[in-house]
Amino acid sequence: MFTGIVEEVGEIADVSPGGLLIRGPLVVSDARHGDSIAVDGVCLTVTETDGDRFRVDVMGETYRRTALSGLRPGDRVNLERAVAVGGRLGGHIVQGHVDGVAEVLRREPAEEWESVTFRLPADLSRYVVEKGSIAVDGVSLTVAAVSADEFTVGLIPTTLTETTLGRKPVGATVHLEVDVLAKHVERLLAHRSEAVTV
Template sequence: MFTGIVEELGEITEVASDRLSIRGPLVVGDARHGDSIAVNGVCLTVTTVVDDVFTVDVMGETFLRTALSRLQPGDRVNLERAATLNTRLGGHLVQGHVDGVGEILKREPSGEWETVTFALPEGASRYIVHKGSITVDGVSLTVVNVSDTQFSVGLIPTTLAMTTLGHKQIGDPVHLEMDVIAKHVERLLEARFETGSTS
């Protein structure tokens, strides 16, 4: 479990068919084999740590369903260690399970702030509400507007400076994780209607 508060901008050092190696001096400070670290919002398991670089195994399914396969050495990535029981919940509950890949459609600067609009995968809008939470590349954000095909968020200077969202361009892919509570509510309601229960 994560909170969507990025701790560090890491750097990809190696991309292989089944693993990634990432430089992240802060997050590897207490990292051990088996620990979870979110990489651009994807929960991955640490296999090795050497100096300030950690390596994670990546299944073919994960490469297929995310944009991790597009990463190249030198690319920056958002990093967050798994939350602990004494972690401040500055964002919202994030699982690190990507629901789909979106795309940046528009960037609109407004002073120090910026409004960014993203394309949504088909069917994803039902989990998004105005002023609700969404995770974009592992960053917990508040929805400004949403339609059937897109949504927008406002990025403050800190987010622009300390995450990859400040550097991505129109057309770039992003990982999207919808609010887990919305997904659970939908599943519970589906089960209720399937059985015809009214209690």
């Protein structure tokens, strides 16, 4: 489990059909084989460490369902180690299980922050609510506005400078993970509804 608080912006060192080699001095400092690290919000398992770099396996299914297949050496990625039991939950509960890929639609700079609007896939729109939580490329954010096909978040200076979201241009793709609590509530209500109609 993760919290959506990015610890470090890492760099892709190598891309292969079977995985990624990523430079991330902070997250690799105590990483061991089998540990989980979120890479742009995708939970991946460490298979090897080498100095300030770590390798992760990426299955074909993961490449198909995420934007990881578009990464190239030199690209920057958000990194977060799994939260330790008893650690602070600074963002919200993030599983690292990407629900969809979206596109940056608009960026509106202001004096102290920036509003960024993303396309909202139709199958995810029911889980996104104003003032609710969403993870974008692994960053825990609060939804400022939402419509049927887009949502907007506000990025504070820290988020703009310490994650990749400050550099994502209009048209770039991002990973979305909706609030897992919303998905569980939906599932519970569906079962309750089925029980009532029987």
